[in-house]
Amino acid sequence: MKNLFATWNRISLVNRIIVGIIIGVILALVAPQSLAGISILGTLFISALKAVAPVLVFVLVIAAISSHKSGQQTNMKSILGLYVFATFMAGAVAVIAAKLFPSTLHLKESAQDVAPPSGISEVFNNILMNITTNPVDALLNANYLGILTWAILLGVALRMASDTTKTVISNLSDAVSKIVQWVINLAPIGIIGVVFDAVATSGLKALLDYGHLIIVLVGTMLFLALVVNPIIVFIYTRRNPYPLVFTTLKESGITAFFTRSSAANIPVNMKLCEKLNLDKDTYAVSIPLGATINMGGAAVTISILSLAAAHTLGVEVDIPTAILLMVLSAVSAAGASGVTGGSLLLIPLACSLFGIPTDVAMQVIAVGMIIGVVQDSCETALNSSTDVLFTATAQYAKERKEAK
Template sequence: MYKRYKEVSLILKIVIGIIVGAILGIAVPSWSFIDILGKLFVGALKAIAPLLVFFLIMSAISKYRPGAKNHFGTVIILYLSATLFSSMAAVAASYMFPIKLVLPGAMKIAESAPKDLGTVVTGLLTNAVSNPISALVEGNYLAILFWSLLIGSGLRMTSKATKHVVSELSEAISSVAQNVIQFAPFGIVGLLHESLSKTGIKGVMAYGQVLLLLVGTMAFVYLVVYPLMVWVMTRQNPYPLTFWTLKTSGIPAFFTRSGAVNIPINLKAAKDLGLNEESYAISIPLGGSANSGGAAITVSIMTLAAANTMGVQVSIFLALLLCFMSAIASTGVSGIAGGSLLLIPMAASLFGISNDIAMQVVGIGFIIGVVQDSVETAVNSASDLLFTATAEYADSRKEGNPVDIRAAIKAAGNGKRKAGVPDEVSQPVESERI
């Protein structure tokens, strides 16, 4: 039965959960026993999220190899810059359009939240060097990030077998998290019922404001910020490539909500553009974690919404720190649906926001995730293809062999390879290499 349940689209299940939760919250608000579903779901997320973040980042750092060739350095710079710029755009949008959420119990805890910069910075530095075992138990995401980076760096000097074990542990924990997220529809029923019974329809309507801000920021980043980056690198009109990648990769990713599922689509599109296979065979799969601008936007906006709700004064210093932390953490985000939401508690800890409050924000994220996660995945996946192509075109320009991007796109649309690309580059990429 569970196998057949998993085969049903998660989007459909979440939509059903939202409908059922809304009906029960309005019709029978006194049935408080329904709230236990939300508490169980949030509790499971709180348990698995620290392990997931720790092993994902540690595994990613351990597999890093310097000296990569074939446009790889340019791709990495574009990926990391795009993620950082996305986070900065999200912070700017949150300053321009501040949003408050209705979180049960938030105001009681808000009184103990640090208000001055000195207290926050002192707590930040102290928490970062906490015992890593205690950090995993207590959900101290700053310490988890700090120690996972250090341990991952140390693992770079170990054998391939050791790195393989760490990678498999990371995959196993991701699988457990995926199974937990499969029960999101039931958790949403409980969370939505509790929200409606305690805050009414007005409180839930605030979720729509957050969703609008998230989608609007992602659209701005992909249609304005990313094209500007492409123009700086190639000195050509960026919009033909921007719209082509959005159509070719973004639309399928929107409906699948899985960057992993979209990797073969991006590989085929990169081959159609006549790109170097030795470059895109690595950069496209890597983009699933290293290029996470959409995730950085989600983490930043949801975290600042929580800070506004708690009455925490966000200084410029903390805002910049949030940008860097969101960008770094997002590069290790899981490829599972809703994976970016699990990074919110770590970012929220910057402002002294408790794990309990942060997990309520994560719950809101799952409620709006039907649209938010689809748009986020579309931005992430389409930009993998966009920046892979941009890196190669930029390097070709530096070498004095500029590529006509419009002609390359036209050839790709007609099923023709770019002139001068050898046949072996156009062969399908083997699954082992993926």
């Protein structure tokens, strides 16, 4: 048994996840009813990731900032700039795609159990309230804005602490990171449950009526991942961007696709940053920050679904309004939660630009829920993989400048 585990662990994690996907699909197709209990494997895996991620972020950020030496350079300004620019580009590309390939929705379903924000001021108010929340409450509820705020404040306060205290913090950080490695090694088993549940409960039947919309959404996200983002990376680094792009998509995007949560994928991204030999002081902050504000995929979802609603109702969207939608989708996407389906709640806000009533916008949310097994998976894969992509891009750009 020990040799079997050793052999299994020698296989790359991505290959093991692919095996898990295949097994999950086969089991769901062969016996979806009798093997229904298998779905708990996915639930347990995602729960474990979500449980360890807040503690990991809190400890790593404190350790990184408290051990930061005066004069030591980080790339946070560049990374933040990349996050903001890429999210705006995502909103712009999505608006263009929605205008070139308009989608018609079948507005029949309702979504009564969701409470979207009433305006952009409420989005900003929620952000401010999350930042100033109680630290214990932030950890309990995986409020990453609150966790980041308190971790940064404690990290700065502990910069004057003794070396012994900093060593304890560093050791605690290493211990939590070790636990994260154990959880990530269970990913292939968890993916079996996630895939089984998706195929057995949703299948493909519910998606057929929205094939065109799904193609536009996924096509736009692929264009961003394989064309727009590589161009951004090349401009910054002046090197072939695709090896890095494909690495982040393979090792971060695949797990994010199935967990459908940027927050749950934080430990995976931390591990990938370590594998890429990135600066720990930087990625300990940039990865959880990216899971909170780097929401290019959310900007795509908000723009395309709101414009699909406008097209369905025969509402003409002029160029100034389309530009305003680009800005609104990018800004509001940063306020989307880092959990499953967070971007859907912001669709009524975008629809209000076109005078679309709330009851219709709620039906658009319901459509988003129907196609969520594809839409939200692709959105999260794009969001989470670019957290690592842009963190690495900023470091490579810095190294390029220093080499001159």
